[in-house]
Amino acid sequence: MKVHSTIDNVMNKKYLYIIGVFAILSALQGCYYDIEEELYPTNGGNCDTAAVTYSGTIQTILNESCNSCHSAASAQGNVVLEGFNLLKVYVDDGSFLGAVSHGSGYSPMPKGGNKLSDCKISQIQTWIAAGAPNN
Numbered sequence: 750m751k752v753h754s755t756i757d758n759v760m761n762k763k764y765l766y767i768i769g770v771f772a773i774l775s776a777l778q779g780c781y782y783d784i785e786e787e788l789y790p791t792n793g794g795n796c797d798t799a800a801v802t803y804s805g806t807i808q809t810i811l812n813e814s815c816n817s818c819h820s821a822a823s824a825q826g827n828v829v830l831e832g833f834n835l836l837k838v839y840v841d842d843g844s845f846l847g848a849v850s851h852g853s854g855y856s857p858m859p860k861g862g863n864k865l866s867d868c869k870i871s872q873i874q875t876w877i878a879a880g881a882p883n884n
């Protein structure tokens with residue numbers, strides 16, 4: 750649309766200003782929301798991501814939801830998640846997190862079952878972000 754008069758110009762500037770303010774506000778809102786999500790994951794308000802360990806947290810999740818198919822004995826899809834070193838292979842290539850978070854390009858896990866809770870996925874993310882320690 751061609752701008753013909755000064756009034757149109759002023760109006761356009763006003764709209765740009767308003768749009769700009771909205772853009773900034775929604776950007777701020779986005780940041781705030783991200784931080785809040787990290788600090789207080791929304792999963793019943795009772796998710797402990799502070800004390801995540803391989804032996805305490807990750808192995809428990811694997812035993813509950815994964816090792817029926819991914820133990821050394823069953824090894825479905827040739828994937829064994831039992832034992833730190835074997836699990837680490839799938840942590841490092843991204844498929845462990847990809848599979849549990851149902852990321853695109855990964856086979857969603859647990860196969861045929863319900864997706865892990867947001868809390869468990871947060872705990873896995875926390876552990877991986879900490880460098881996936883064998884603790």
Ligand code: HEC
Nearest residue numbers: 814815818825826828839844845848849855856858859860
């Ligand atoms: C009922 C059996 C079953 C369960 C339970 C299961 N898986 Fe799998 N998983 C498979 C099969 C079979 C494959 C081979 C790929 C396919 O068929 O989708 C696979 C593949 C994978 C892969 C490779 C995926 C890829 O895209 O490269 C990963 C990683 C994986 N599983 C992790 C897990 C995790 C973590 C859990 C628990 C949260 C889990 N699986 C639970 C059967 C299972």
